[in-house]
Amino acid sequence: MPGKNLTRDEAIARAALVSVDHYDVALDLTTSEKTFRSTTTVTFSSPEPGTSTFIDLIAESVQSITLNGEQLDPATHFDGVRIQLPELAGQNELTIDATALYMNTGEGLHRFVDPVDDEVYLYSQFEVADCRRMFAVFEQPDLKATYAFTVTAPSHWEVVSNSPTPEPTPVRDGVATWAFEATPRMSCYITALVAGPYAVVRDEVETRKGTVPLGIFCRKSMLQHLDADNIFDCTKRGFAFFENEFDSEYPFAKYDQLFTPEYNMGAMENAGAVTINEIYVFRAKVTEAIIERRALTILHELAHMWFGNLVTMKWWNDLWLNESFAEWASTTCQAEATQWETAWTTFGTSEKAWAYRQDQLSSTHPIVAPIRDLEDVEVNFDGITYAKGASVLKQLVAYVGREPFVAGLRAYFAKHAWGNTTLSDLLDELAATSGRDLDTWSKLWLETAGVNTLRPEVEVDDQGVVTSARIVQTYAEGYETLRPHRLAVGLYAVQGDALVRTDRLELDVDGESTDIPELVGRAQPDLLLVNDDDLAYAKIRLDERSLATALAHPRGFQDSLPRALVLGAAWDMTRDAETPGRAFVDLVLASLPGETDSTLLRTLLGQLQTTVAMYLAPEHRDESLARTVAALKELATRAEPGSDAQLQLVTAYAAMLTSAEDAAYARALLEGTEVLEGLAIDTEMRWTLLTSMAAAGAASEEEIRAERERDNTSTGREREARALAARPSAEAKAAAWAAGVESDELPNSVLDATSLGFGRAVDPSVLQPYVEKYHAMLLDVWEKRTHAIAEGIVQQFYPAALASRELLEATQAWLDAHREAPAALVRLVSENRDSIARALRAQERDAAGQQG
Numbered sequence: 001m002p003g004k005n006l007t008r009d010e011a012i013a014r015a016a017l018v019s020v021d022h023y024d025v026a027l028d029l030t031t032s033e034k035t036f037r038s039t040t041t042v043t044f045s046s047p048e049p050g051t052s053t054f055i056d057l058i059a060e061s062v063q064s065i066t067l068n069g070e071q072l073d074p075a076t077h078f079d080g081v082r083i084q085l086p087e088l089a090g091q092n093e094l095t096i097d098a099t100a101l102y103m104n105t106g107e108g109l110h111r112f113v114d115p116v117d118d119e120v121y122l123y124s125q126f127e128v129a130d131c132r133r134m135f136a137v138f139e140q141p142d143l144k145a146t147y148a149f150t151v152t153a154p155s156h157w158e159v160v161s162n163s164p165t166p167e168p169t170p171v172r173d174g175v176a177t178w179a180f181e182a183t184p185r186m187s188c189y190i191t192a193l194v195a196g197p198y199a200v201v202r203d204e205v206e207t208r209k210g211t212v213p214l215g216i217f218c219r220k221s222m223l224q225h226l227d228a229d230n231i232f233d234c235t236k237r238g239f240a241f242f243e244n245e246f247d248s249e250y251p252f253a254k255y256d257q258l259f260t261p262e263y264n265m266g267a268m269e270n271a272g273a274v275t276i277n278e279i280y281v282f283r284a285k286v287t288e289a290i291i292e293r294r295a296l297t298i299l300h301e302l303a304h305m306w307f308g309n310l311v312t313m314k315w316w317n318d319l320w321l322n323e324s325f326a327e328w329a330s331t332t333c334q335a336e337a338t339q340w341e342t343a344w345t346t347f348g349t350s351e352k353a354w355a356y357r358q359d360q361l362s363s364t365h366p367i368v369a370p371i372r373d374l375e376d377v378e379v380n381f382d383g384i385t386y387a388k389g390a391s392v393l394k395q396l397v398a399y400v401g402r403e404p405f406v407a408g409l410r411a412y413f414a415k416h417a418w419g420n421t422t423l424s425d426l427l428d429e430l431a432a433t434s435g436r437d438l439d440t441w442s443k444l445w446l447e448t449a450g451v452n453t454l455r456p457e458v459e460v461d462d463q464g465v466v467t468s469a470r471i472v473q474t475y476a477e478g479y480e481t482l483r484p485h486r487l488a489v490g491l492y493a494v495q496g497d498a499l500v501r502t503d504r505l506e507l508d509v510d511g512e513s514t515d516i517p518e519l520v521g522r523a524q525p526d527l528l529l530v531n532d533d534d535l536a537y538a539k540i541r542l543d544e545r546s547l548a549t550a551l552a553h554p555r556g557f558q559d560s561l562p563r564a565l566v567l568g569a570a571w572d573m574t575r576d577a578e579t580p581g582r583a584f585v586d587l588v589l590a591s592l593p594g595e596t597d598s599t600l601l602r603t604l605l606g607q608l609q610t611t612v613a614m615y616l617a618p619e620h621r622d623e624s625l626a627r628t629v630a631a632l633k634e635l636a637t638r639a640e641p642g643s644d645a646q647l648q649l650v651t652a653y654a655a656m657l658t659s660a661e662d663a664a665y666a667r668a669l670l671e672g673t674e675v676l677e678g679l680a681i682d683t684e685m686r687w688t689l690l691t692s693m694a695a696a697g698a699a700s701e702e703e704i705r706a707e708r709e710r711d712n713t714s715t716g717r718e719r720e721a722r723a724l725a726a727r728p729s730a731e732a733k734a735a736a737w738a739a740g741v742e743s744d745e746l747p748n749s750v751l752d753a754t755s756l757g758f759g760r761a762v763d764p765s766v767l768q769p770y771v772e773k774y775h776a777m778l779l780d781v782w783e784k785r786t787h788a789i790a791e792g793i794v795q796q797f798y799p800a801a802l803a804s805r806e807l808l809e810a811t812q813a814w815l816d817a818h819r820e821a822p823a824a825l826v827r828l829v830s831e832n833r834d835s836i837a838r839a840l841r842a843q844e845r846d847a848a849g850q851q852g
């Protein structure tokens, strides 16, 4: 997106010239359906009078620019993205009167019309650099200021921002103005405006600073589904935990959580006005995994009020610390202060798996990444920034000790409140409280990329007694770093059908080989589990005997954590083409019965789908698919009525079915001629079944349109788009492509749904024409669409289901021919290439069979 970028060098230079005091922002939201009036007055000082700088604004037009009483001509000073400010004074007052655009991409001020009642709902989303779409602003995190918003809007609306909502003043019939008090000093990316006839539920929480008002908002038509009590309960636990842990009172005047439609991410930590994806208001039965995830999200955003909002990174290169800290703090709170005591198991199963996947792409990067500009950071909301960072932070806590860690944090908050910091400010405090040298640790863990593999090697005599045992550490080519790991090794024995832990050793692993002398002279355990308890960030392998034991007793572990670790190792071995995909399918199918850990079940079902679709040799695919679908149906039929497993198994069955017979069964469930006891055929399950029928070519367009009539909501609109695009005909794929890629009419959420349907192909050959079309459209889409939209298209319209050599070669050819393309685009395309290259290696391994 040329022109909209901002480099780190520019930000540093501007911060040296500008010190911002205060913004008065007046918004009139009653002017039209496409645009709104935005008037900003900003006061700022400059230590170098006479120099020039710029302020950011993305707007349709600018009516006037007044700098220190002097008019500047918008025609020559505004280029659509920036306003040039010549001849600064020591103290400056700048007023900009502009016409800004509502967005339909989830960036800036997003406008949504509820199909249920035609009401208009607005919400803002400003990270990384989109508040310039709402008002003129020096858009970088270290130019903190105070903000006073004045909003003119329909008088029946709720208007919410960072400061408590004031009483509105009537302006004219049906229109009122809300004049908010100034915020505390903060970064612009956490300012917010949410407005519309939102429904609200109120409560309050006792804190160190006294009573803090709490609010939960959602669209009126969603209120019937809102379980506010659960959300308030989780929120209050978070307030108590964080105030105590950080020894610092909640920084803001109130805490509102707003569930907003057509939202790109999970949530956003706007100061005192958190926005959350509306999928977390449950309009139908959802999995336990999603409910747990929502709680984590609530705590994650709350943790940001201190780490991120009270103390803020100077530049986006410390985004990782912001996000990793929130991940670590929220998981700790969830494990210690809520019902989800196994939160760290979930962290291992989903977050860490994300980190390992990301860390093995060619685009991987050190946790502390060089962030040269906004484009670099836009693509860095990834598995390194969130999940690997949090894993390593967890290890840092172990390394310095929990008490010194918390003491360091408290000193950090006390010293830097309302300011900006870098990583070293935190490490300095932790070094001081722990007495540890963190320079070496930081270099090995934060400044290098890649994941190590840890493999046990055990030798025994003819009596089966261990004569030597060691853990061998390796690295991937190109990432030649060996790291220190504090970890545990579990010794398990087969007792009946169970695998019982008989001992646990904890040790430091470092270098290429680390002996385990405690094992020597003992009988070889049936199963040796490296990284038991999941303390380390590393891929693990099992020795031959242990692997055989695990495969023979897939349900042997009583706890879900060792089971998840062994299955995770098997998954890695499949992805790394060390074992054939069919063996993984067998292992998962044997492991599914009786699985009650919702996130583990969800993970396994996802891996099963990926394996069957991508990692099997083409000649094995049909047979394995048929076997898998039949097994899922059988398991779903036998699952406990109404259970989480039943819901997940039926959903996975629907996602994978291809045959007319299975589509007919799905129809029978939908129409009620077949009944699975306890399975609610609610709004979402209806769409799940109908979409599976559509994908198999067994549901007509009329039928899909009729379902939309029945569910005439914004979610219904998304589900309709997905089902239509999932149909197997060339015409359906062409229509999805035209709507999503060639037109910019679709709002973000409908576009996302369309791409999901497009990628679903019972016979992937229907996507063959898109090998060429995909690569041909990339530069154009990248240039013309906003970041969030372009990224979604690049990732989700890739015809990955083909998983063929031809696709790999076409993508590589594009990369070879476009070395000068924007780095962020190249990165996304190369990640697509990597996933196909990995799939082809796995397919070759699968073709070779067990002996390979």
Ligand SMILES: [Zn+2]
Binding pocket: 269, 300, 301, 304, 322, 323, 326
């Ligand atoms: Zn976050």
